[in-house]
């Protein structure tokens with residue numbers, strides 16, 4: 001991780017993987033017996049993310065904010081209700097194909113359950129190499145190279161081990177090596193270190209950062225730990241109740257958060273450097289996704305809430321170069337009044353965020 | 362969590378501690394001495410807690426940090442005799458010093474490890490209460506929160522009538538930021554944060570002198586975590602209980618505990634006031650652990666964590682169990698187990714050969730101790746000085 005500068009996003013560079021306006025709701029059953037009702041749970045609403053080659057994008061947010069669902073939508077493990085996924089600028093149609101899988105791989109949270117206990121490390125890595133024909137010649141040689149790439153050295157010693165003979169960090173490295181076996185250009189890592197011991201987390205994060213730098217992988221890093229996102233991501237997007245509320249280069253976002261929810265998250269994160277305990281920027285808990293609040297979904301908790309926030313979803317506005325936030329505070333007050341006075345959704349600065357788009361999947 | 366660079370090196374041993382009370386001055390409420398706990402018997406036994414000494418001062422918050430499997434929960438559960446088989450206590454004593462009676466008559470000290478079931482039952486909940494990570498497991502799923510309060514109060518406060526019990530339960534919920542109407546709720550109808558709050562209210566119901574908090578907020582989001590911890594610390598200031606606060610999140614303890622003890626592979630390895638441990642760790646493992654939490658401010662730079670991984674308790678390295686991962690290990694570390702001993706002239710203890718005899722510790726482990734050099738903040742040092750006397 002030598003270059004921590006944000007990769008300059010020239011307008012010309014096409015994201016390797018992109019999600020545009022992804023929306024996903026799940027049908028859930030509430031109650032039981034005769035009283036059972038089916039409702040829609042709005043897990044992800046109009047989320048757009050771009051993954052660039054050689055960059056890590058982090059998704060942070062509280063439990064249930066929709067982070068995993070976004071990763072699964074990008075991996076095409078779940079189908080969006082609306083919105084699309086683009087690979088190299090081209091819309092991907094249909095289910096998750098082998099061709100798509102070869103480009104976009106997922107790494108999961110639990111290194112204990114993601115490896116089959118009856119197979120040796122060698123088997124876990126050789127299989128994808130054979131299925132995807134990605135070994136140049138000798139499969140065994142390719143397995144050794146994979147182990148070397150994830151810093152399991154000497155590779156020969158690790159190849160013959162069973163998963164239970166490895167530590168958690170080593171298992172997560174094997175899971176990453178397995179994802180790399182098909183030579184993907186995108187890694188979607190869902191909380192890859194949260195089940196690991198504190199002392200070995202950085203090792204795995206550094207490995208991901210090295211893969212970004214050495215092999216120009218595009219990486220999505222899903223986490224609830226904003227400090228680790230700041231540490232290794234180039235950009236951070238913050239999710240709240242299924243929506244994207246802020247996106248920016250990671251240092252800019254953590255040093256000058258623009259959205260009140262991001263400010264709340266930062267005030268709550270453990271930070272031994274501060275001399276006094278901060279006042280929490282807000283209280284309470286995220287809303288139910290079965291009936292999210294109208295307007296800005298954060299308004300019931302927001303210390304800066306205004307009348308317009310309760311009625312209309314805020315537009316996404318640029319607050320600094322490459323730094324956007326969806327909050328009425330950052331909309332010119334003149335425009336706020338205009339919209340709030342009932343000009344109607346048609347002239348809203350963000351027609352696409354207005355009403356909830358609901359189409360059958 | 363970046364550590365401030367220290368340019369002026371002072372030997373920790375040579376500094377006196379003006380103004381601050383010596384350790385003996387702390388009024389202990391719980392004293393753990395030489396505690397040993399094994400899982401299993403004979404050669405196969407894992408020494409999950411080995412020869413641990415730990416003192417909890419009255420009204421203080423003592424943080425217990427360490428990685429998964431280092432023995433934190435085992436130590437706490439054994440100390441209050443809630444250890445489940447195959448865990449066996451193989452040695453030590455745990456002295457509980459009740460607060461003096463209202464007429465000033467000193468109360469008698471009780472060794473919890475030698476106490477009978479009857480004596481223990483009288484103390485658990487009423488004097489020593491416990492909050493575990495998962496309130497869902499601790500709360501009864503088939504009765505309302507109100508019914509659970511009622512049962513607890515009816516058992517331990519037989520003098521209270523039904524209406525007073527309900528009032529008391531309502532007050533307790535308000536204490537932890539919930540509304541009394543929640544008494545009608547079942548545990549599954551509440552969020553994780555609310556269940557954890559209800560658990561804390563129940564733990565406070567009998568006005569205990571000691572709270573054992575085992576990862577009380579680990580399963581919760583950061584916002585809820587901070588809300589609950591702030592409430593707890595406010596209650597501690599008002600009600601005066603002492604807390605043993607267990608978590609793997611050292612950065613959290615730096616903010617919320619008065620003192621911190623660090624555990625590794627079943628042993629206590631360092632104990633110091635929170636600010637001292639953070640600013641001037643003396644133990645290589647503590648130093649490494651502090652460098653595992655990326656900072657929230659300033660320049661980003663590569664951090665390396667700690668090489669290797671925690672050892673298997675059934676197959677511990679000889680000598681200091683940390684030596685295979687220690688960048689400063691000396692030959693002696695491979696043979697002899699270092700004991701937790703006070704560092705001369707300070708309020709801290711460390712188990713490390715680098716601070717013994719003629720060994721020289723590296724500058725990283727010799728930073729000036731803020732508790733000795735200057736107070737952390739006026740407010741914090743005021744209250745801790747007050748509590749120390």
Ligand SMILES: Nc1ncnc2c1ncn2[C@@H]1O[C@H](COP(=O)(O)OP(=O)(O)OP(=O)(O)O)[C@@H](O)[C@H]1O
Pocket residue numbers: 026027028041042043061062063064065066067068069070224289
């Ligand atoms: N298959 C599903 N069926 C029904 N609801 C679902 C499904 N998957 C996710 N959800 C719901 O969608 C919401 C978002 O879930 P998601 O797992 O994406 O959140 P998350 O941000 O990853 O949370 P966490 O930090 O807890 O992992 C949650 O309310 C969750 O219960």
Ligand SMILES: Nc1ncnc2c1ncn2[C@@H]1O[C@H](COP(=O)(O)OP(=O)(O)OP(=O)(O)O)[C@@H](O)[C@H]1O
Pocket residue numbers: 400407409427428429430431432433434435436446447448609674
């Ligand atoms: N029932 C058991 N049988 C055998 N070994 C056990 C048992 N419970 C715990 N151990 C072992 O004892 C050691 C200490 O466990 P303990 O639960 O006290 O650790 P901890 O520090 O609380 O960890 P965590 O942070 O994961 O809660 C571990 O190595 C564990 O494997």
Ligand code: SF4
Pocket residue numbers: 259260261296297298299300302303304305306309314326327328329
């Ligand atoms: S839009 Fe309004 S309610 Fe929402 S975060 Fe901004 S100020 Fe707060």
Ligand code: SF4
Pocket residue numbers: 644645646681682683684685687688689690691694699712713714715
């Ligand atoms: S005793 Fe030796 S191995 Fe153990 S922490 Fe100290 S220097 Fe390192």
Ligand SMILES: [Mg+2]
Pocket residue numbers: 067068069
């Ligand atoms: Mg998730």
Ligand SMILES: [Mg+2]
Pocket residue numbers: 433434435575
């Ligand atoms: Mg534990």
